[in-house]
Amino acid sequence: EAQVTQNPRYLITVTGKKLTVTCSQNMNHEYMSWYRQDPGLGLRQIYYSMNVEVTDKGDVPEGYKVSRKEKRNFPLILESPSPNQTSLYFCASSFGGETQYFGPGTRLLVL
Amino acid sequence: GDSVTQMEGPVTLSEEAFLTINCTYTATGYPSLFWYVQYPGEGLQLLLKATKADDKGSNKGFEATYRKETTSFHLEKGSVQVSDSAVYFCALSGLGGSNYKLTFGKGTLLTVNP
Numbered sequence: 001e002a003q004v005t006q007n008p009r010y011l012i013t014v015t016g017k018k019l020t021v022t023c024s025q026n027m028n029h030e031y032m033s034w035y036r037q038d039p040g041l042g043l044r045q046i047y048y049s050m051n052v053e054v055t056d057k058g059d060v061p062e063g064y065k066v067s068r069k070e071k072r073n074f075p076l077i078l079e080s081p082s083p084n085q086t087s088l089y090f091c092a093s094s095f096g097g098e099t100q101y102f103g104p105g106t107r108l109l110v111l
Numbered sequence: 112g113d114s115v116t117q118m119e120g121p122v123t124l125s126e127e128a129f130l131t132i133n134c135t136y137t138a139t140g141y142p143s144l145f146w147y148v149q150y151p152g153e154g155l156q157l158l159l160k161a162t163k164a165d166d167k168g169s170n171k172g173f174e175a176t177y178r179k180e181t182t183s184f185h186l187e188k189g190s191v192q193v194s195d196s197a198v199y200f201c202a203l204s205g206l207g208g209s210n211y212k213l214t215f216g217k218g219t220l221l222t223v224n225p
Binding site: 004031033035040041042043044045048050056058059090092094096097099100101102103104105 | 115143145147153154155156157160200204210211212213215216217218
């Protein structure tokens with residue numbers, strides 16, 4: 001089954017404790033992206049990747065890092081999380097500019 | 112920059128009522144337009160899309176027509192069901208070079224009562 005998976009689905013952590021949210025897709029998509037969803041703001045892009053070893057900032061990259069060492073994986077790294085990074089995070093992938101497929105989301109709470 | 116404006120919610124309807132969720136956009140060129148749906152506790156699913164002016168996207172009884180002259184992509188359904196209760200997002204994919212970023216509206220919560 002074609003899908004985008006994210007782990008963990010739910011995470012509670014404390015300020016400053018590094019964490020990684022994994023994202024994996026099995027559709028051989030070149031393009032992958034991370035969004036965060038906040039009430040009243042919709043979804044905003046954090047980072048994106050056009051292919052292996054090619055990443056760039058989206059609209060709200062501050063406080064986040066990404067890497068793309070393999071085509072299928074695109075982890076989101078929060079090196080020193082802060083409470084304002086409490087949010088619902090979605091990973092997405094697509095073949096070029098075609099339809100983007102979203103993962104199930106990761107709900108993060110930073111205390 | 113690109114932007115999407117969709118009607119504020121929440122929207123509450125009775126089963127079998129007619130649904131319209133308005134969506135207008137601002138973008139350079141000719142973006143592709145999408146409606147995504149988010150059911151409670153789930154991720155976003157593509158509901159329908161249109162890639163050029165006058166295209167009509169349709170799926171599961173929902174329809175939306177790409178209107179270039181009014182920069183709109185309103186979502187409609189003739190008879191909603193309880194199972195349509197969800198958050199609906201209008202989005203566009205611009206021509207921003209190599210970034211296929213989706214620009215989303217803020218979402219409209221739809222509740223359908225039996």
